[in-house]
Amino acid sequence: MTLALAGLISFSALANDNDADLMELSSVKARYKTVNVLLKEGVGEAKIAIMDESGKKLHQRKVKQKGNDVVIPYNLEDMPCGEYQVEITTDDERVLYTVNTFNKTIPAEQLPLMAYGKKIDDNAVNLAVIGLTEPGVDVKIRYKNNDRVLHSETIDTPEGFKKDFYFEGFDADDVYFELKDALGRTKVILM
Secondary structure (H helix, E strand, C coil): CCCHHHHHHHHHHHHHHHHHHHHHEEEEEEEEEEEEEEECCCCCCCEEEEEEECCCCEEEEECCCCCCCCCEEECCCCCEEEEEEEEECCCCCCCEEEEEEECCCCCHHHHCEEEEEEECCCCEEEEEECCCCCCEHHHHHHHHCCCEEEEEEEEECCCEEEEEECCCCCHHEEEEEEEEEEECCCEEEEE
């Protein structure tokens, strides 16, 4: 009985060492919506499964690691951001990693200037600018035929604005708007 108990304790310690070995020979990291699974030299043949947070398998594949470290990327662009589980299984071991995917944030200066012009009637245009992070939009109204500046002003409202522009002596279809915000983003609005 003592010999059986000692053997069981020894086997249990060996199983825990194997789990630690696979944990040491692998890693999983998320970079935005890409999950990278690293299998280091010595893993051999393994199954990799990607699961959602409820444990439902989304993808599974076998990988045979031969000699060198290998990185297996999983593109989750079509999946919602959130928590995913990555299960790595060999004949003797199993480890489970949890990762969170997230969207890459785009700096405001790389986003387009969001501005819209709507003709109210033959002599009036409504201009709307939204999503500003810094106040200050230079507005130039130019004549289409010769690009001459008919009107110029800077509007310093935070976040955005809406303003009606009225014209005398020419039609709203004869002009276009040239905008530049404080971040240097530009937009041309044709009527």
